[in-house]
Amino acid sequence: MDLVTAALLTKTGHKIADKAVDAVVDLIKSKIKGAVLERWSAHRAERFLKAFADEVMREGDVRTQSASLNDMLRKISDGEEESAAIFDAYRRVALCASRDIGPMIIGIRAAVLLKKGGEASASDEQLFMAAESLNDRDFRDFVRWAEDPKNRKGGSRPPLPEHPLIAAATVAARVDSAATRGVFSKADVAINLYSDVGPFALKLAQVGLLTQLSVSRGEPRHLSGVDHCLIGGAGVLSLLALAKRAIDAKDSAPSH
Structure with a gap:
């Protein structure tokens, strides 16, 4: 050839x-x-x-x-x-x-x-x-988080630190880093919204509905201590109301 x-x-x-x-x-x-x-x-x-x-x-x-x-x-x-x-x-x-x-x-x-x-x-x-x-799982996780009494303003124990942004917020919750859970020390460890709260929190922060805030505790024995908080305005409650309506409608609809 x-x-x-x-x-x-x-x-x-x-x-x-x-x-x-x-x-x-x-x-x-x-x-x-x-x-x-x-x-x-x-x-x-x-x-x-x-x-x-x-x-x-x-x-x-x-x-x-x-x-x-x-x-x-x-x-x-x-x-x-x-x-x-x-x-x-x-x-x-x-x-x-x-x-x-x-x-x-x-x-x-x-x-x-x-x-x-x-x-x-x-x-x-x-x-x-x-x-x-948000995906469907995110919406359900968000509703559970937003309706948890400890994540409502005034529901956190111990009380959240005094701060103008917290005072003006509609929703305010303390967030602990997974690295400090179950241990005595509450050192200033950065939080990860995705893993410490849920993917929904990171996504809502990206669109501006939730804001991460770190505030010094100011306690005599823990002057370097920091409280990490997640705050939001009226938009969070609007989304909560819409999400609950949609979830209720979906769950009550006959399955195909």
Whole structure:
């Protein structure tokens, strides 16, 4: 076999191999697109639209199909600002880490904003960002944490140190580093929000709903001691209320 023939055979072999690889890639893409991407995109969209529709009816005090409901839907679908607001909300749903609770929160809040006829405020944007960032497990962990009496303002024992930011906060909780738990010494050891509180705390801190604060205890025997606190404003309670509504709706829905 001369060199030219060998080169042609090698080139042909590479083309056949490439075609085989392309066929496998196309098969994977078609299966993943239908069974995974489209399935879960549709699932999130369904959660969003159901929560949105329920809240639209609730805000308008509408229980059955009626002329008032038709007028409301026509305004939403035909209005420039209204349709743009729904599209923006749906765009957020597509990026949600959560399968169920996040899309439902976005649907509820979007319906409330449409009823008010205003654009999303900075506080609304924070809530939307939180709804995008947390997954379903995060939302449940957040609700448990926020409803724990010791994490409510005034519920910490011993009391939290005096500080203007703590005094102004709606939610304030002491956080101990895992490195000092179960030992007598409470040295100034940095905390890790992800492991010491939960992934939800780190994510909510990233969108500005929670803030980490370190304050000197000022005790005579522990002047170098530091209390690590996690504080938040009214937005935390707003997210808590939305998350509880979404979780209750999801848990009470009939399973498919």
